[in-house]
């Protein structure tokens with residue numbers, strides 16, 4: 001009986017330890033947590049694209065919210081009420097599908113300040129940030145118009161979403177500042193889809209998110225200049241052609257950009273069935289052009305930024 005009691009105590013202690021570690025991405029300083037390391041395919045058994053920037057146990061910035069990321073957000077221990085800003089790289093499903101779930105969850109929290117949301121402008125192929133969020137939560141035609149109080153100016157609510165459409169420039173441009181946080185963006189090429197790469201600076205640390213892009217142009221290299229952490233999307237293998245290559249950068253291009261930008265550390269995410277299992281080849285292509293540390297991301301990985 002005593003032994004059973006001892007085992008039960010040990011198990012309880014172990015489970016409390018694991019729940020603490022699940023909520024400890026970056027206990028001090030700045031860290032980046034990968035909520036979703038996968039692409040659109042469910043068979044990669046990863047949540048789709050999504051990242052959190054933490055500072056001192058607070059989740060400050062959310063970048064994208066692909067399918068599965070809402071669950072990972074909960075697992076990370078973050079609170080929606082902690083966020084200073086949400087950034088979208090573009091409006092493909094694998095970058096946005098869990099946004100509504102995150103907003104609904106926030107309704108149960110105690111948030112009393114606006115929630116700024118920045119993302120690209122629209123075109124005839126994709127909605128702007130304002131259109132995307134209004135199509136979900138707008139009072140007249142929104143799919144989830146029962147939550148329109150979080151958007152509509154006249155309605156009573158604990159907080160409001162504030163929407164910003166960012167055209168993006170060929171050169172990096174600051175778009176948001178709040179306290180110790182500076183966010184800038186650059187326009188990147190991703191087929192016909194308006195898309196942005198983001199740079200988040202907090203406490204003299206710089207984290208750059210490529211989002212999805214084929215890597216053409218100099219903007220991303222400039223945005224990533226001397227970044228402490230560069231998160232790039234490993235969506236296609238070396239030698240990709242056609243539509244795949246038109247949308248995404250192969251490892252050689254990722255390596256070129258990371259090398260030219262002199263980033264301090266490179267993380268590969270947005271891993272897909274066509275790149276999973278090819279890590280050796282990917283790594284060797286990148287190492288020809290970038291000599292710094294390189295890691296492949298998995299869901300909930302936490303990267304302290306020193």
Ligand SMILES: [Zn+2]
Nearest residue numbers: 090092190212
């Ligand atoms: Zn995309």
